[in-house]
Amino acid sequence: MEQEIAKLGISEEELFSRVDHSALDSEKITAPRYSYWQSVFRVFFRKKLNIVILAILLFVIAFAYIYPSITEYERFANLLDSTAKHLSPAKAIKQMGFNIHWILGSGAAGQSTFDAIWNGSRISISLAFICAAINMTIGVIIGSVWGFSKKVDMVMNEVYNILTNIPYLVFIAVMVMLFSASFWTMVLALTATGWVGIAYFIRTQVVIIRDREYNLASKCLGTSTFKIAMKNILPFMTSVIVTLLATEIPSYISYEVFLAYIGMGLSEMSLGRLIFEAESAMVTPGWQFEFWSPVAIASIITVVLYVVGQNLGDASDPRTHM
């Protein structure tokens, strides 16, 4: 034993020294201070890729809201000018002079594709955010009640079976015919049954952790169900909810594009409607730009939203905070 200590080259006093009991020191918590959200962002920003993608996302959203409000966009301004229609970017810049409006060429009515895309993006992004906000709020609230109460579970399982079996297209068609295809009708149509899927997902998650030992222990100690829900289960769910949000928001943009393509979309010139109206341009040589630019922008927006959301979801899982 002594030989081994001698090998390390440290005196015995250094290795073992007596520490007296101090009432003050024992009150201190030696672990580093832990703040949940701070850790979330620390983990999130640790990856350089996340910073880049978040920057792109913020830029795209800011651009979609600011650009259309500071520029005038009149779709039919060039309607009578037959030379202004279906121009490729090079031709448009040559004809109209170099200007940010014409860097993506012009469309069927001689309108600027670039302006049309950003006006459309604003509508689509707004729709996605509003629908996601409504559906997530309703879905999370109902889902947690659904997961908690066994009586509610029985009723809601039936409701779920029924609501998910109604073809959503019928639902949307009825809404559109009742209230015309305006922005808020679409919000109503997408949220009327959209929360069910989210609620079901949350319910499953709640059921999984509801009967964990620590919750049973809480219950035995007399904690109220509400407090268990808020303090024990909700923090556990944060990363699940953020991850879900990451798939939900882009999915509404994709869904809006899909609806527009089958002729049930908005009457406003959203991204989906732009793609729908430019579909014929895709097969016409020289006009492809009209079709691919809104498709590309829609894809960029959805991919960026998705990646940011997923990584934020990963970061909000406390297990990654080590």
Place this chain on the structure above:
Amino acid sequence: MGKYLIKRLLHGAVSIVIVVAIVMIMIYGMLNRDLIFAKDTTYTHQSNNQKTTYMYSKWEEYGYVDYVPYADYLQELLQKGEIDEETRSSAVSLGRKADADSEIVQEYVQKFTDYYESQGYTVTRLEAVTRAGRRIADGGQPQLFAYRDIPLLGRLWRYFTGLITIDKTSYVKEDIGERGISFTLYDPAYGGKKFSPAILGNGTKHKYLLYCDSNFPFIHQNIATLNLGTSYSVNTGIDVFTTMTRTQGSYVRSTITYPSGLTEESADDLHSATYLANSLGSSVVYADRFVDDYTNVDTVKNGFSKVGYSFVIGLISVIISYLLGVPLGILMARKKDKLVDKLGTIYIVFIIAVPSLAYIFLFKAIGGELGLPTTFDMESTSKLMFVLPIVSLALPSIADLMKWMRRYMIDQMNSDYVKFARSGGYSESEIFTKHIMKNAVIPIVHGIPSSVLFALTGAIITERVYVVPGAGNLLTEAINKYDNGVIIGVTLFYAVLTVVSIVLGDVLMAMVDPRISFSTKDR
């Protein structure tokens, strides 16, 4: 197990009825009925009272209301033998105004009103619209009719009781000679010489109740027919089920011996003959070929049906996606955080995040560059036209399977039994194939019946983009054309598929995983 499954199926049946009821309330109760006239040119050309009665008769055809014009009521009385032709013809001519009716008209109008009002109908009388003189304006004849909105329960009852019709020898109302069913070993449709058993009916709707031919499943029946709902505008007068399953394309001619003995090159399918009243005498074409009024025949065509095309494309893509998606997901899990995993993740993110429309068009553009046919052509014999739709359907489901397979594998990799197996000295590949994979595929197996069955419904965007004549667009088409019968029929079809596929998924899962059991006894 059996008891449990029956319970589940019954539960599903109740849900299906409720779903159909909700859709009925939505489309019959909440939609604006006038919309069906938006594109109807006949409607715009009509005026005055005639326009009103036209509206009601259309609403009856679309299934909104029960509608009985006064003349039909009298006709019915005549057929029942309650009145004779003379009374009918004098009772049918309404006066310009209610008080201008003759006595006999008044009597029958009263009867008509009493009879239908007692049944909950609303009886409406429209007085003649006259122009400046005493002349009746265009379409301004006086009208009397009764109508009522079909109540929901009545509609549901009518729908579900009429879902399956069993052919009866009393189907034909006219005199048809001796009714009955006969059995023959030598099917007359093949000239009566070839051995081929068949059951023929007389007085039934279908002439052939049971017959054999060379097409799968070789024995066919016409005894029970499924009526999902009659189409009005998508495929006028044809049932949704028939619309979905009838073959398409161009005629296939073959030598056919008609019942009269005439032999001819024709595409007629004699086995599909149904009764059409008084048709034999109505046309020389029929008189030459047939010996009775079973003259309404389908034709043989070379293509698949709508469901057929959707199913062929869907099924192949399902097979491809399981064959590729599951191994790729396993590979990603094994090489976690390596290059393969990262590439796979990029692909999955691309498919999930990018709007499906965008990547389908991308595949179309790429496929077009490679020289693959980008539009579907039923006349073409080339199998290449199937490639792009199948690829477009398979790529997203591959991504989905990869995502879940990887997830389940990684979840299993962290479990205690894996650590135990590793400490026991198993090799990594043994652990993967013998332990992790077996547990990870269980939830994947659950989805197989659903993906196979839902291949029947077709894919909306893929079929539109590649112009595939499949079943995917039936619902959108029906909604755009306000074809309520088709909407209900398709809803029922989807709902049944959902219920069946979930139950089948559970059964399959229980077969794969012996730990899962549905009967309470085994627990």
